[in-house]
Amino acid sequence: MNKKIDLRNLTFEELKNWITGLGLETYRAEQISRWIFQPDLQTFDQMTNLSRKWRGLFQEQAYLSQLIILKVEKSSDGARKFLFELEDGEHIESVLIPERGHYTLCVSSQVGCAQRCRFCFTGKMGLKRNLKSSEIINQVLTVQGHLTETDPLLTNIVLMGMGEPLDNFENTIRALKTLLSPFGMQFSHRHVTLSTAGLVPEMKALGNILPVNLALSLNAADDATRNRLMPINRKYPLDPLIQACKEFLLPHKKRITIEYILIKGINDSPQAARSLAKLLSGVKAKINLIPFNAHPGVGFKPPDEEGLSKFQDILIRSQYTTIIRRSKGTDISAACGQLHALWTGGSRPVLGGRQEKEGERRGMKEEGRR
Numbered sequence: 001m002n003k004k005i006d007l008r009n010l011t012f013e014e015l016k017n018w019i020t021g022l023g024l025e026t027y028r029a030e031q032i033s034r035w036i037f038q039p040d041l042q043t044f045d046q047m048t049n050l051s052r053k054w055r056g057l058f059q060e061q062a063y064l065s066q067l068i069i070l071k072v073e074k075s076s077d078g079a080r081k082f083l084f085e086l087e088d089g090e091h092i093e094s095v096l097i098p099e100r101g102h103y104t105l106c107v108s109s110q111v112g113c114a115q116r117c118r119f120c121f122t123g124k125m126g127l128k129r130n131l132k133s134s135e136i137i138n139q140v141l142t143v144q145g146h147l148t149e150t151d152p153l154l155t156n157i158v159l160m161g162m163g164e165p166l167d168n169f170e171n172t173i174r175a176l177k178t179l180l181s182p183f184g185m186q187f188s189h190r191h192v193t194l195s196t197a198g199l200v201p202e203m204k205a206l207g208n209i210l211p212v213n214l215a216l217s218l219n220a221a222d223d224a225t226r227n228r229l230m231p232i233n234r235k236y237p238l239d240p241l242i243q244a245c246k247e248f249l250l251p252h253k254k255r256i257t258i259e260y261i262l263i264k265g266i267n268d269s270p271q272a273a274r275s276l277a278k279l280l281s282g283v284k285a286k287i288n289l290i291p292f293n294a295h296p297g298v299g300f301k302p303p304d305e306e307g308l309s310k311f312q313d314i315l316i317r318s319q320y321t322t323i324i325r326r327s328k329g330t331d332i333s334a335a336c337g338q339l340h341a342l343w344t345g346g347s348r349p350v351l352g353g354r355q356e357k358e359g360e361r362r363g364m365k366e367e368g369r370r
């Protein structure tokens with residue numbers, strides 16, 4: 001067990017306290033923080049604007065955690081899935097998604113997940129443990145270090161991989177602070193999205209702490225269906241959940257993304273679409289429809305194309321921006337809901353949650369949305 005302090009696991013405030021505790025001037029914290037979150041920084045000797053004495057002291061007392069890349073798989077659609085090993089030998093994955101002119105990285109927040117949503121392969125693992133803040137951050141740093149000069153920039157982060165980020169609240173908040181810090185990773189809060197299954201108290205707390213985008217994995221417009229698909233709904237049913245969405249403090253001009261995985265015969269009827277439109281009345285929302293991605297051990301099926309199109313039309317007629325998203329990386333088992341972290345020395349699929357924009361169809365009057 002490493003007794004040294006992992007500087008990548010500290011928030012900026014904690015780093016400042018640590019530095020001043022050693023006797024360094026406060027202003028050095030910004031300089032050192034910028035070093036720590038450089039993707040290519042591996043040893044303190046690379047911090048060339050610090051004296052040898054201080055670098056030696058850092059070496060004695062601290063270290064910079066890193067993830068080991070076990071495998072990178074590339075999909076025919078350009079998505080890349082990274083399988084990482086953690087310090088204790090557990091495994092997680094991140095998925096790099098090419099978009100128009102930039103990359104989005106889908107990162108994990110837990111090893112496994114306790115929520116056990118019926119349509120999700122990750123949920124079948126149960127929860128092994130929470131990720132530390134540094135393990136969330138290091139997924140981003142490691143992938144950034146893997147990119148070359150010919151790659152577009154990695155500008156967007158979605159916490160939509162393995163795990164429920166709000167179930168690992170403290171470490172997720174710490175990681176988000178570093179991602180957004182001008183002395184840390186410097187991502188725009190407009191380009192960082194947290195996806196939740198609907199942990200109501202933590203949703204409220206998140207909005208009060210940080211201005212990030214929120215995605216809600218909704219998947220049903222009535223409690224009976226949602227109870228069946230997502231056990232969390234028994235604890236936080238639709239009434240308080242939708243109220244929490246209405247009250248959530250979003251970045252300026254942003255809307256909550258409602259994710260709706262369409263499963264044939266379960267939640268894809270025209271009546272379900274009408275109920276969804278009614279349920280979201282008063283929520284600043286846009287809707288992503290995601291056809292179910294098959295994985296072992298689940299008898300669900302994706303909707304047929306006609307049903308999918310009809311479902312979308314009903315929502316558009318109700319003035320909601322509604323997008324059909326096809327998952328990227330299906331050929332490398334990196335698609336939404338297919339994820340399952342299992343490393344046996346061979347390659348195994350992990351994570352979930354990246355979708356490709358297929359086509360955006362807007363309601364006639366977006367401003368007039370209900």
Ligand code: SF4
Binds near residue numbers: 116117120197
């Ligand atoms: S969908 Fe998300 S919250 Fe539900 S089991 Fe999968 S990883 Fe967990």
